[in-house]
Amino acid sequence: MYAQIKSYFAIDGRSKTSVLAFLFIGGIIGSFMEAAGLSLIFPLINIIGNPEAIKEIGYVSKVYLFFGFESKERFLILLTLAVAAVFITKSFYMLWLYYLQSSFINRWQCELADRIFNMYIHAPYSMHLSRNSAELIR
Numbered sequence: 001m002y003a004q005i006k007s008y009f010a011i012d013g014r015s016k017t018s019v020l021a022f023l024f025i026g027g028i029i030g031s032f033m034e035a036a037g038l039s040l041i042f043p044l045i046n047i048i049g050n051p052e053a054i055k056e057i058g059y060v061s062k063v064y065l066f067f068g069f070e071s072k073e074r075f076l077i078l079l080t081l082a083v084a085a086v087f088i089t090k091s092f093y094m095l096w097l098y099y100l101q102s103s104f105i106n107r108w109q110c111e112l113a114d115r116i117f118n119m120y121i122h123a124p125y126s127m128h129l130s131r132n133s134a135e136l137i138r
Contacts, residue, residue: 016108019104023100026097033090034090040082043060044080044083047060047076054075060079
């Protein structure tokens with residue numbers, strides 16, 4: 001993988017390093033969001049199966065006491081909505097990140113194809129005579 005990254009910078013220079021860094025950091029943030037979403041599922045399932053677990057799980061009991069819920073059912077509804085909101089937010093973020101990644105890749109492919117085509121068109125005539133066109137297509 002290091003060789004591929006090195007060859008990328010040899011071909012395209014350092015013009016897109018900031019975009020690549022942004023996409024890399026965005027991917028790391030997306031990974032943490034995925035992990036946070038998964039970590040919220042298990043306590044929710046535990047509380048649905050056993051409502052008394054609200055008092056046993058440390059941070060859940062703190063939230064329950066902080067907001068002063070009167071019934072466990074209302075807290076369970078709020079907790080379910082909160083988990084759903086986290087998953088919806090995470091999904092929209094990941095969709096946006098995938099859009100940015102695909103548009104970056106498509107732009108880079110177009111720029112690279114244009115440069116290769118221009119090199120081919122502006123090559124000396126002797127190169128076109130000496131090489132088979134099938135070799136150039138590959």
